[in-house]
Amino acid sequence: MSSFNRDVLVLILEELKNDKNSLFSCLLVNRTWCLIAVRILWRNPWQYFTIINSKIIMLFNVLFLHLSKESKDILKSQGIDNHITESHECPLFDYINFIKYLDFFFIRCMIPRKTKKTKISIVKSEIFKLFINNNTKFIHLSIPQNFYNQIHLIPGAEHCFSELESFHCNMDISQNILEWLVRCKSIKKLIIENMFFNYSVKCLEIIKLIEAQENLNDVKFINLSESYESFDKSLEKSLIKHAATIQYLRFDWTPITKFLLHFVNLxxxxxxxxxxxxxxxxxxxxxxxxxxxxxxxxxxxxxxxxxxxxxxxxxxxxxxxxxxxxxxxxxxxxxxxxxxxxxxxxxxxxxxxxxxxxxxxxxxxxxxxxxxxxxxxxxxxxxxxxxxxxxxxxxxxxxxxxxxxxxxxxxxxxxxxxxxxxxxxxxxxxxxxxxxxxxxxxxxxxxxxxxxxxxxxxxxxxxxxxxxxxxxxxxxxxxxxxxxxxx
Missing domain, CATH: 3.80.10 (Leucine-rich repeat, LRR (right-handed beta-alpha superhelix))
Incomplete structure (x- = not known):
């Protein structure tokens, strides 16, 4: 079995993408199997963790090994001297390059708890540069609540998110990021949480983001807290434009129009x-x-x-x-x-x-x-x-x-x-x-x-x-x- 054609082996192991235990076993067969399995396991490493615990700290430690010498020197010059800046051997694989799902909930949690408040922005900047650059491309982006960093201004952001297929955010996201993402037309899956009417300008940007997509397939609006007829109508109208491609739909408001009449492929x-x-x-x-x-x-x-x-x-x-x-x-x-x-x-x-x-x-x-x-x-x-x-x-x-x-x-x-x-x-x-x-x-x-x-x-x-x-x-x-x- 170890002599399988590599392309065939890739197809087989892809079928195990939701079976981490089997993939772990594949790591031990030989180098070819290991390389294929490790790419699948690291595509979305965050899915294996639900809370911050000792295991995820081990994950963070591996990711810290990828920090450039320049980043480590910057942190040291700012008096940040801990395991982030310690010298270790380079990992066997370039794990950062394997990651296709960027989840800023976990990225934000990578900052060591002992870091002084005055130094957090510096550490955060270097961690962001680790992921957002001209060498990586992500298909999924998740932005959590109370996240206001202007990640779109980081050099390489245009390249990183040029083929984005899935986007998940909370409505207190920076309006500038929403405006910037409108230029992205490849999103297939869109999840928006906690929409409030006092985010009226952002709601308009969400509608623009929906209308800009070319092949929207999965849309979820979760916890729409205050429903206003004028906005709901506009939102339903924007969804109708994608009725031919949307197959999965969730919404948390009472329908204003008969917009579901158009979703024949739902x-x-x-x-x-x-x-x-x-x-x-x-x-x-x-x-x-x-x-x-x-x-x-x-x-x-x-x-x-x-x-x-x-x-x-x-x-x-x-x-x-x-x-x-x-x-x-x-x-x-x-x-x-x-x-x-x-x-x-x-x-x-x-x-x-x-x-x-x-x-x-x-x-x-x-x-x-x-x-x-x-x-x-x-x-x-x-x-x-x-x-x-x-x-x-x-x-x-x-x-x-x-x-x-x-x-x-x-x-x-x-x-x-x-x-x-x-x-x-x-x-x-x-x-x-x-x-x-x-x-x-x-x-x-x-x-x-x-x-x-x-x-x-x-x-x-x-x-x-x-x-x-x-x-x-x-x-x-x-x-x-x-x-x-x-x-």
């Missing part, structure tokens, strides 16, 4: 309305079909609105995630629409606030499961009123009786602890099926150690029997993009 739609938002047009999706839509994720969108959309879709949906469904009679209609119109559904998440008609809703789950023959993962979040109880025992019996053979991944969350006898009932009736991968969440498990231990003891008994494969107990109901990709 594959993934995410609508996350803020708590104060009210979607008054209940028939918004009445004439909007979105024929290629496969993934639908929403929060605080009334099910009656979504029912119209699902009724018009041609059965291509494979994933539905609905959070904070304020339960009413239209929830039943919504579930009915799912099992009538979504025969290819693989993953489903329903987050329900229940105060009445609980029995009517439970009865719909049997039909849902019976008509979802490809369902693989199910997430159910139940939040009931003070005097209302969700009948988990009935729900679990339906689940054990009617689940398709493909279904074995479950996440259950509730504002009230699920009774052990109900969970035991579920396990007892789950025989001769695929072993369950299970997550049970409730905030009380963080403080009620006894209840958590009792649940864990119960699950372990059924793990020995082969009913349960893997499990997790805790409190984790926060939405994340890959919520169905659990092991």
């Amino acid at each position: 594959s993934c739609l995410e609508i996350f309305l803020p708590g104060y938002s009210v979607w008054k047009d209940l028939n918004y999706f009445e004439n909007i079909s979105l024929p290629n839509l496969k993934i639908l994720r929403t929060s605080r969108v009334r099910p009656i609105i979504l029912t119209n959309l699902i009724e018009n879709i041609k059965g291509n949906l494979t994933e539905i995630s609905v959070l904070y469904d304020y339960h009413g009679d239209d929830s039943k209609m919504f579930i009915q629409a799912i099992y009538r119109k979504c025969p290819n559904l693989r993953y489903l998440r329903l987050s329900l606030l229940l105060f009445r008609n609980i029995e009517l809703l439970i009865s719909e789950y049997e039909s849902l499961l019976s008509n979802s023959q490809y369902l693989n993962g199910l997430i159910i979040d139940i939040y009931t009123g003070y005097n209302t109880e969700f009948k988990w025992n009935e729900f679990f019996m339906i689940l054990a009786k009617s689940s398709p053979i493909s279904l074995f991944k479950f996440k259950f969350s509730s504002n009230k602890l699920i009774q052990l006898k109900d969970i035991k009932l579920f396990f007892d009736n789950w025989e001769n099926r695929n072993s369950i991968i299970l997550e049970i969440s409730n905030k009380d498990y963080n403080v009620n150690i006894k209840a958590k231990q009792q649940l864990e003891d119960l699950i372990k008994k059924y793990k020995v029997k082969g009913i349960v494969d893997r499990y997790s107990i805790g409190f984790n109901t926060v939405y994340h993009e890959n919520e169905f990709e659990w092991n």
Whole structure:
């Protein structure tokens, strides 16, 4: 295998780009394998770290080895004398040249904590020069909150970002950087976070940035804090210009116009309305079909609105995630629409606030499961009123009786602890099926150690029997993009 044609080997190892453990093993085969694997691993080294810890300090130490003698001399002349300026052997590879994803959250964190405040700008300048120069090119740029450095003025910036494909920023970004980026026309993926109306000038620059792109494919607006109709209309108008190429879209405001009517190639739609938002047009999706839509994720969108959309879709949906469904009679209609119109559904998440008609809703789950023959993962979040109880025992019996053979991944969350006898009932009736991968969440498990231990003891008994494969107990109901990709 070590004598593979190099081009073929590159294609094979590229398939492992999200499997770091396998790539680490490839480093040890021979120099050819090592060179290919190390390029893939260092393309986006930041993805392997979520918080600043000892491991990422090791990463920073490797990057510091690339500082030029000139930079080290500048730092020494300013009285900055620590491991940054120490002399070490050059690394085996030019790791900086391999990096294609530039994330300034991590770059900013590279400055040693012991650095005096008066010296931080000097250290920062030399670190920036390490990455931004005429020898490197990045395809992704991420700029975090409270970042005001004028990176576009650093020599080599024009070259570094000339082929930018992905851009992620917070709206308190420097306006000068936004104005400078408008000249970039190669961005395919755009993520904008925390848009406020008091950033009105920057909002206009965002619209210009959108309109300037030639092949925009993935657009996300996250945490739009104050929605103003005039801006929303302009934003929707700018998006329509890219309706033919955009396949992934997320927005956090109530639509002003019927702009979604134009997105015939949309594959993934995410609508996350803020708590104060009210979607008054209940028939918004009445004439909007979105024929290629496969993934639908929403929060605080009334099910009656979504029912119209699902009724018009041609059965291509494979994933539905609905959070904070304020339960009413239209929830039943919504579930009915799912099992009538979504025969290819693989993953489903329903987050329900229940105060009445609980029995009517439970009865719909049997039909849902019976008509979802490809369902693989199910997430159910139940939040009931003070005097209302969700009948988990009935729900679990339906689940054990009617689940398709493909279904074995479950996440259950509730504002009230699920009774052990109900969970035991579920396990007892789950025989001769695929072993369950299970997550049970409730905030009380963080403080009620006894209840958590009792649940864990119960699950372990059924793990020995082969009913349960893997499990997790805790409190984790926060939405994340890959919520169905659990092991």
